[in-house]
Amino acid sequence: MRKKYHGFSASYIRITGLGGFQEKFISELISQNINIYEISQEKSGFIALVKPYDYLKISRIAKKHGIRLRVIERIGLRFRLYPFRKRWGLIIGSLCCCAVITILSQFIWKIDIEGNIELSSQEICAVMEENGLMPGCTRKSFDTKICELSAMTKLKNLSWISVEREGSKVYIKIAEINDTEDSEIPVNTPCNVISDFDGQLVYTEIYKGRLQTTVGSGVVKGQLLISGAVNDNGGHIVYVHADGVLKAVCEQTEEFYLPYEQERIVPTDVKHYSSYFMLGSYALALPWEQYHTDDMSNISYTEDTHKISIFGFETPYSYKKGVYTELKREKVVYKNSDIIHQLEQQKEDFEANFLSDCVIISDEKEFEVNDKGIKMKVNYKVERNIGVKREIGILH
Numbered sequence: 001m002r003k004k005y006h007g008f009s010a011s012y013i014r015i016t017g018l019g020g021f022q023e024k025f026i027s028e029l030i031s032q033n034i035n036i037y038e039i040s041q042e043k044s045g046f047i048a049l050v051k052p053y054d055y056l057k058i059s060r061i062a063k064k065h066g067i068r069l070r071v072i073e074r075i076g077l078r079f080r081l082y083p084f085r086k087r088w089g090l091i092i093g094s095l096c097c098c099a100v101i102t103i104l105s106q107f108i109w110k111i112d113i114e115g116n117i118e119l120s121s122q123e124i125c126a127v128m129e130e131n132g133l134m135p136g137c138t139r140k141s142f143d144t145k146i147c148e149l150s151a152m153t154k155l156k157n158l159s160w161i162s163v164e165r166e167g168s169k170v171y172i173k174i175a176e177i178n179d180t181e182d183s184e185i186p187v188n189t190p191c192n193v194i195s196d197f198d199g200q201l202v203y204t205e206i207y208k209g210r211l212q213t214t215v216g217s218g219v220v221k222g223q224l225l226i227s228g229a230v231n232d233n234g235g236h237i238v239y240v241h242a243d244g245v246l247k248a249v250c251e252q253t254e255e256f257y258l259p260y261e262q263e264r265i266v267p268t269d270v271k272h273y274s275s276y277f278m279l280g281s282y283a284l285a286l287p288w289e290q291y292h293t294d295d296m297s298n299i300s301y302t303e304d305t306h307k308i309s310i311f312g313f314e315t316p317y318s319y320k321k322g323v324y325t326e327l328k329r330e331k332v333v334y335k336n337s338d339i340i341h342q343l344e345q346q347k348e349d350f351e352a353n354f355l356s357d358c359v360i361i362s363d364e365k366e367f368e369v370n371d372k373g374i375k376m377k378v379n380y381k382v383e384r385n386i387g388v389k390r391e392i393g394i395l396h
Contacts, residue, residue, distance in 0.1 A: 011076025012037070013055055018045040020066030028061055052078070105316035108137050108170055115174045118157055124172060127151050133163070133170065167278075167316070190239035190392040193226035195219045197386045199248035209242030219248060219386070228392050239392055246387040249361065252380050256346045259373035261333050267300060270326040278305065278318040291324055298327045336374065340367075343376040358382040 017025070022045070029036055034057060037049040045067075050058055055071075062069045084090055111133070113121045128134065131150050132142035144163040151161045151174075160175040185191050193209065198220050204211060209226040213219060228242040272291035277284040293299065303322040308315050334342070351360065361381040368375040 011078040012049045014073035025065040193387040196388045199250035203247040205245040207243040257375040272324040274322040276320040358384040
């Protein structure tokens with residue numbers, strides 16, 4: 001006996017057995033690996049479920065042991081469709097419907113554009129049309145990579161673009177270039193270079209302008225490093241776009257803290273399911289397996305989509321199953337070694353996010369332990385670029 005399968009195509013026959021040697025009957029079914037489900041004993045006999053293709057074998061074994069079998073219920077899609085076997089109009093209509101859906105799913109019917117602010121949707125669609133992408137085109141008439149490269153070449157202020165095809169719908173997601181920052185001053189605009197960190201200057205490479213300090217000297221934040229006011233050969237002061245590379249050794253201290261007692265979210269064994277039959281990008285909810293909730297704060301959601309193939313040929317249909325897993329919050333008390341390991345991970349994340357453009361010379365660590373947790377203080381010594389440009393205001 002195995003667990004009963006609940007599925008879209010599952011079919012069963014509910015039978016009742018009267019008289020005979022019922023124990024020997026059940027034992028022989030098991031010995032011949034014939035599945036029988038949900039056996040229950042009644043006063044007059046037993047009731048069980050069997051698969052339709054096993055019924056003939058079971059009836060022969062029942063006759064051998066003197067048991068009279070009776071079919072009391074037929075369950076499943078197979079038996080529901082059986083009365084319509086001679087209605088060819090339904091079959092032909094279903095095949096025609098599938099053929100129409102299959103043909104229509106080979107075309108693109110809708111294009112969604114997301115993320116554009118300065119760029120108009122008309123400009124983006126015009127570039128896409130040049131590469132064969134437009135409503136009503138076939139799925140094979142365009143290449144998403146070519147559309148992306150063409151848009152990056154022809155559209156100004158475009159930082160990033162993604163063209164994704166999902167069924168009969170295309171999603172175009174873009175990101176535009178942000179406004180020019182203060183540090184990005186045009187090369188024909190006079191400017192100075194000042195320090196944006198405290199430190200000791202260790203390297204200079206001047207492209208234009210006049211250096212105001214020397215290698216080895218200490219500098220403070222806001223100090224003038226390269227002046228854009230220089231003397232020409234005639235003894236006059238002219239203003240230029242100062243530029244160069246300035247590196248300094250800087251010191252900074254960062255603190256990381258974690259308590260011994262922490263709260264974490266873990267998944268439970270309680271799961272709920274929602275199933276959908278997908279027609280391209282459209283979803284048809286299957287009513288016998290649906291879960292609805294308005295509060296997703298303590299639930300995680302995942303989904304799997306499986307393509308439906310017929311005789312090895314891929315169809316435009318798919319089956320999607322969503323899984324809602326209930327979460328719970330639990331308090332955990334960590335040991336010193338676990339807290340230190342987590343603090344080290346915080347330190348690595350900080351360095352990857354904020355010190356990735358620096359050379360870390362040293363990172364001395366100090367730990368402070370109390371009853372509630374551990375604090376890690378890190379004294380960094382790093383080599384970094386410290387020059388930032390500031391425009392010169394000239395009065396005429």
